[in-house]
Amino acid sequence: MDDSRGARASARASAAVALGAALLLAGCSSGGGEKHGDPGGPITQQPKAADPFWVNPDGTAARRLAAYERAGEKTEAARIRKIAEQPVGEWIGPENPEQEARGFTEAAEKSDRTALLVLYDIPHRDCGQYSQGGAADGNAYRAWIDAVARGIEDRSAIVILEPDAVLHLVDGCTPDRFHEERYDLLKGAVTRLKSLRNTKVYLDAGNAGWGHPDQIFQPLRQAGIDQADGFSVNVSNFYSTQDSIAYGKQLSAKVGGKHFVIDTSRNGNGPYTQGDPAQRWCNPPGRALGETPTTKTADLLVDAYLWIKRPGESDGTCKGGPKAGEWWASYALALAENSK
Numbered sequence: 525m526d527d528s529r530g531a532r533a534s535a536r537a538s539a540a541v542a543l544g545a546a547l548l549l550a551g552c553s554s555g556g557g558e559k560h561g562d563p564g565g566p567i568t569q570q571p572k573a574a575d576p577f578w579v580n581p582d583g584t585a586a587r588r589l590a591a592y593e594r595a596g597e598k599t600e601a602a603r604i605r606k607i608a609e610q611p612v613g614e615w616i617g618p619e620n621p622e623q624e625a626r627g628f629t630e631a632a633e634k635s636d637r638t639a640l641l642v643l644y645d646i647p648h649r650d651c652g653q654y655s656q657g658g659a660a661d662g663n664a665y666r667a668w669i670d671a672v673a674r675g676i677e678d679r680s681a682i683v684i685l686e687p688d689a690v691l692h693l694v695d696g697c698t699p700d701r702f703h704e705e706r707y708d709l710l711k712g713a714v715t716r717l718k719s720l721r722n723t724k725v726y727l728d729a730g731n732a733g734w735g736h737p738d739q740i741f742q743p744l745r746q747a748g749i750d751q752a753d754g755f756s757v758n759v760s761n762f763y764s765t766q767d768s769i770a771y772g773k774q775l776s777a778k779v780g781g782k783h784f785v786i787d788t789s790r791n792g793n794g795p796y797t798q799g800d801p802a803q804r805w806c807n808p809p810g811r812a813l814g815e816t817p818t819t820k821t822a823d824l825l826v827d828a829y830l831w832i833k834r835p836g837e838s839d840g841t842c843k844g845g846p847k848a849g850e851w852w853a854s855y856a857l858a859l860a861e862n863s864k
Contacts, residue, residue: 625675654840
């Protein structure tokens with residue numbers, strides 16, 4: 525089975541509501557990342573030319589970093605800084621979508637950067653697995669998407685739309701009776717988000733290990749890929765960037781040459797190859813951070829390497845992990861320690 529997406533903790537919603545205003549009042553740095561890598565220094569933005577995405581100075585990793593520094597735990601702080609200083613996806617929650625989207629995009633705009641948002645609320649989400657849930661029905665989902673769009677307005681944003689939603693239509697995980705509605709909801713979401721002036725939309729398209737592009741390109745068309753900016757691959761998974769590029773290029777050739785983005789957050793050591801194949805995606809040991817987010821990629825069809833999955837957050841209650849989406853300190857430290 526494919527990877528769980530980590531349910532977003534509800535506490536994140538209230539934090540995001542106030543984030544934009546708080547950072548505006550604080551005069552959040554919009555500098556070019558000159559302090560990047562300074563041990564003990566503040567979290568600042570990366571150089572815009574290579575990495576135009578917003579780094580949240582109050583994200584989970586940044587708060588953990590501050591706690592390690594206060595405790596004088598220098599080794600742990602240095603490791604977690606590798607995560608905290610990079611832009612990661614902000615997964616919009618179900619309760620305050622407009623406020624969250626506004627808070628994140630306003631803060632990004634203040635720093636002259638682009639917000640990276642992940643929308644993951646499709647009804648019947650994750651086929652009842654670790655990240656089950658989603659909107660109560662189609663009308664609730666349409667209202668949620670509309671609220672996100674109102675929050676973004678004309679500010680710059682990249683949206684990763686519904687990890688696994690199309691894949692689970694193809695692999696048999698989502699029951700047939702939900703297929704027609706899901707296609708309609710995804711196509712409607714693409715249309716609504718693309719009505720915004722400065723929003724790019726990437727519809728999720730699975731990963732290099734699940735199957736073949738021949739199986740998913742027609743479903744992607746039904747879901748609105750023609751109107752989207754492109755698709756995302758390897759979200760929350762571990763396949764190498766090289767394999768992800770090969771998969772993405774094969775798929776791109778079948779959907780009109782669409783560009784794509786790759787989640788490189790945890791693919792530094794490639795996929796786990798031991799144990800139960802159906803559970804290899806879930807909190808595999810020995811993994812590492814991958815290439816840091818950037819628009820300078822190895823192929824013209826790849827718009828960016830992104831950290832869509834938030835490194836350090838659990839995939840679910842497997843291999844000793846906490847609930848999906850919760851911070852797992854030992855796993856986060858291991859990802860950073862194993863990275864180059």
